[in-house]
Amino acid sequence: MTPALRSRWHQLVAPLLPDYSRREAELTRLATAYEAPSRHYHNLQHLENLLHKVAGFPMQDAVVVELAIWFHDAVYQALSADNEAKSAEWALAFLQETNLEPARRERVADLIRRTADHTQPQPPGDADLLLFLDADLSILGAPEAAYWAYAHQVRREYRLVPDLLYRPGRRKVLAKMLAAPVLFHTPALHAALDAPARRNLQAELAAWEQGGLPPA
Known part of the structure; x- marks a missing residue:
């Protein structure tokens, strides 16, 4: 620390x-x-x-x-x-x-x-809650290299799960996030992160559909 x-x-x-x-x-x-x-x-x-x-x-x-x-x-x-x-x-x-x-x-x-579950509807007027949730998801809108590092880190946290099982579960998570009408609620974070987050999520989803993550 x-x-x-x-x-x-x-x-x-x-x-x-x-x-x-x-x-x-x-x-x-x-x-x-x-x-x-x-x-x-x-x-x-x-x-x-x-x-x-x-x-x-x-x-x-x-x-x-x-x-x-x-x-x-x-x-x-x-x-x-x-x-x-x-x-x-x-x-x-x-x-x-x-x-x-x-x-x-x-x-x-x-x-x-x-x-x-970040995809659930949230109270629109609760600015503190929305900021907290947006901050927790902000890695999704990180630059491409940082996002792939995150994807590999999460995979290592599930290292006991074989790809045969991890792949469909991760694809389901990614698809659910992509289907959410709103990923970021705070106006400034939505403007900065929503588009790159959706690109990153789509890229990881495509990677899993093609067999797995690119090399770290």
């Missing part, structure tokens, strides 16, 4: 939990989860990228959004369907130790749960 990321955690959580040792213990627990050897994309770099992505935007409750970022992939098992629910539970368990109001704790958990 970088010193900057460690500092950012303490700056965020110190007003909510004055006990430094408890904050540091939770940070260690989170870092251990994000730095697990099985993680190639859903790691601390992903978390840091999201914090950087939202930093330039106004937010109604930046504390809630940043807490959701820190905990949103706290639990990540590639073959599990309840990562988001378990990550939300982790966040709630920790936040109960803080002075954050109960409604804001639940708001953190709700943001995390909503990352389970």
